[in-house]
Amino acid sequence: MLHGHHGELTVGEMLRRHGISRRSFIKFCTAAASAMALPPSVGLAMAEQLRQAPRPSVVYLSFQECTGCLESLTRSFAPTIENLIFNIISLDYDDTLMAAAGEAAESARTKAMQDNFGKYVLIVDGSVPTGAGGAYCTAGGRSAVDTLREAAKGAAAIVCVGTCSSFGGIPFADPNPTGAWPVTAIVGDKPIINVSGCPPIPEVITGTLLQLVATGKVPDLDEHRRPKVFFGNTIHDRCYRRPFYDQGKFAKSFDDEGARNGWCLYELGCKGPTTYNACATLKWNGGTSFPIESGHGCLGCSEPGFWDKGSFYAAQSAAAWGKAGEVSPRQVLEVTATAAAAGAVIGAASAGVSRLRQHRSEQHGIGRESKGDE
Amino acid sequence: MDLLSLARGPALKVALVVFCLGVTWRIVGFTLLRVHRDLNKPRASIAKFLAGGLITVGSRSWPHQEFIGRTGAGEALGYSYHLGLFAVVLLFGPHIAFLGSLFGVTWPGLPSSLITVISVLTLTLFLAVLFRRVTNPVMRMLSNFDDYFSWFITMLVIVTGLAATAHIGAPYQTLLALHILSVDVLLLWFPFGKLMHAFYIFPSRAINGAILARKGATS
Numbered sequence: 001m002l003h004g005h006h007g008e009l010t011v012g013e014m015l016r017r018h019g020i021s022r023r024s025f026i027k028f029c030t031a032a033a034s035a036m037a038l039p040p041s042v043g044l045a046m047a048e049q050l051r052q053a054p055r056p057s058v059v060y061l062s063f064q065e066c067t068g069c070l071e072s073l074t075r076s077f078a079p080t081i082e083n084l085i086f087n088i089i090s091l092d093y094d095d096t097l098m099a100a101a102g103e104a105a106e107s108a109r110t111k112a113m114q115d116n117f118g119k120y121v122l123i124v125d126g127s128v129p130t131g132a133g134g135a136y137c138t139a140g141g142r143s144a145v146d147t148l149r150e151a152a153k154g155a156a157a158i159v160c161v162g163t164c165s166s167f168g169g170i171p172f173a174d175p176n177p178t179g180a181w182p183v184t185a186i187v188g189d190k191p192i193i194n195v196s197g198c199p200p201i202p203e204v205i206t207g208t209l210l211q212l213v214a215t216g217k218v219p220d221l222d223e224h225r226r227p228k229v230f231f232g233n234t235i236h237d238r239c240y241r242r243p244f245y246d247q248g249k250f251a252k253s254f255d256d257e258g259a260r261n262g263w264c265l266y267e268l269g270c271k272g273p274t275t276y277n278a279c280a281t282l283k284w285n286g287g288t289s290f291p292i293e294s295g296h297g298c299l300g301c302s303e304p305g306f307w308d309k310g311s312f313y314a315a316q317s318a319a320a321w322g323k324a325g326e327v328s329p330r331q332v333l334e335v336t337a338t339a340a341a342a343g344a345v346i347g348a349a350s351a352g353v354s355r356l357r358q359h360r361s362e363q364h365g366i367g368r369e370s371k372g373d374e
Numbered sequence: 375m376d377l378l379s380l381a382r383g384p385a386l387k388v389a390l391v392v393f394c395l396g397v398t399w400r401i402v403g404f405t406l407l408r409v410h411r412d413l414n415k416p417r418a419s420i421a422k423f424l425a426g427g428l429i430t431v432g433s434r435s436w437p438h439q440e441f442i443g444r445t446g447a448g449e450a451l452g453y454s455y456h457l458g459l460f461a462v463v464l465l466f467g468p469h470i471a472f473l474g475s476l477f478g479v480t481w482p483g484l485p486s487s488l489i490t491v492i493s494v495l496t497l498t499l500f501l502a503v504l505f506r507r508v509t510n511p512v513m514r515m516l517s518n519f520d521d522y523f524s525w526f527i528t529m530l531v532i533v534t535g536l537a538a539t540a541h542i543g544a545p546y547q548t549l550l551a552l553h554i555l556s557v558d559v560l561l562l563w564f565p566f567g568k569l570m571h572a573f574y575i576f577p578s579r580a581i582n583g584a585i586l587a588r589k590g591a592t593s
Binding site: 234236237245246247248249250252264266267273274276304305309310314315316317318319320321326327328329332335336337339340341342343344346347348350351352354355358 | 376378379382383384386387390391392393394395396397398399400401402403404405406407408466467468469470471472474475476477478480483484485486487488489541545546547550554
């Protein structure tokens with residue numbers, strides 16, 4: 001499905017030109033395959049596929065975002081960002097990474113899109129604000145929504161990097177003042193891959209792109225269009241603290257004995273059981289650790305609407321109603337006491353009606369009896 | 375709003391409101407009903423009258439010596455699954471967190487794996503109870519929709535809870551949502567069906583015992 005950059009070399013030719021041996025390339029592919037939890041044999045197959053694969057042109061658009069996703073991408077270890085953008089893909093436009101600015105940068109984008117129409121990969125970072133005619137996010141005098149629609153027309157596939165472009169993210173959270181939407185709400189006729197996370201794990205971004213280039217096809221996706229290879233399991237399923245959950249050992253506060261012993265953070269609001277991501281296996285910063293390993297529960301940042309799902313510190317099974325998503329015992333007491341008081345009034349009234357009926361029927365009966373006596 | 379947010383949010387709130395309203399409605403309504411005055415001379419003192427009530431709560435909670443052969447197994451079954459339910463509801467970590475979020479009080483729980491074993495045993499006993507109800511001609515004749523629905527909704531809570539813990543059949547989030555929704559339905563049904571026995575059982579035994587004690591009979 002993917003085609004090479006206009007007048008460009010294949011990945012194999014590019015690597016040869018840079019003096020990268022077959023051996024070190026296979027090593028690199030095996031490392032990338034293991035990052036995706038694939039067997040080493042896949043690394044070899046991937047190397048062969050990649051060698052013959054065309055280097056696709058990539059256009060990276062940043063909309064309503066914080067650049068955290070790009071910051072994350074630049075910290076990728078397997079493959080590294082420089083290996084990715086110099087050898088595997090041809091990054092033709094990224095307004096944050098490119099040296100050019102202003103009209104020079106915009107004309108580079110336009111040229112890449114014209115030369116590779118129907119073949120390039122479009123990466124979108126950030127949600128797309130539609131409020132006030134799209135005025136909340138503009139670049140080069142054009143709104144994000146217009147730029148996205150134009151760029152999507154000639155894209156072979158769209159990769160949404162981060163929860164904002166995938167699901168709307170923080171800008172989409174209630175009350176969504178800018179009328180922000182995810183890419184899927186704007187573009188309906190293109191293959192879209194969501195690489196969610198706030199930010200996504202760097203190796204998940206590069207691994208997804210690598211898989212896309214190696215196979216030329218959209219990988220297997222889950223119901224939220226996320227690659228199953230990275231988003232197939234919950235954090236909870238792969239969490240090293242899972243045995244403590246199974247044993248019923250829970251930390252009750254962030255500085256108690258349980259927390260010091262590394263017990264499960266479920267009761268402190270960990271969203272691991274409902275969050276699909278690879279944090280517990282790939283981890284962060286080159287496999288150093290991940291939030292739960294650092295003593296904090298998962299926020300569920302790779303799930304749709306994570307910002308509006310109640311407190312980060314309330315257990316998943318906790319009651320949650322009201323604006324803030326939490327409910328205090330005092331509120332529960334007020335609600336239940338009011339309901340109980342109303343119930344008592346209805347009960348007393350129904351007993352009163354019953355007594356009245358009994359009384360009437362007795363009087364009626366007595367009247368009939370006395371008539372009969374006469 | 376996703377299913378889990380609905381289940382533990384507005385649906386839970388409505389269920390709790392209906393539960394509290396319904397339970398007090400029935401208890402208050404029942405308590406204030408007119409009772410025919412017993413014009414007979416009491417055969418027991420006030421102390422014996424009160425003691426009769428309390429003793430009956432205990433004596434009716436144990437199989438009668440004479441009928442133990444016939445009723446013992448049924449009562450053992452009943453006690454076992456009730457104890458299983460109490461253990462699962464009150465001593466599972468996530469349940470304690472749930473109740474803690476509602477009432478602000480928490481307590482130590484049992485290991486989750488032990489709770490799973492108790493849940494499976496309780497589930498088996500539940501099936502045995504249904505089998506007994508369906509196969510025993512007298513019980514089958516006495517049973518109506520209320521009995522079967524009360525059994526079904528309680529069973530559903532256990533099944534969805536086990537599925538959520540074991541991640542069987544659907545993502546945890548969906549299973550947890552279905553589990554909490556089934557609890558919501560149980561709370562809605564509770565005051566209007568035979569599940570109300572949780573509130574009636576001991577007062578009704580005490581009242582019967584006290585009335586009989588006043589007449590000079592033991593129970």
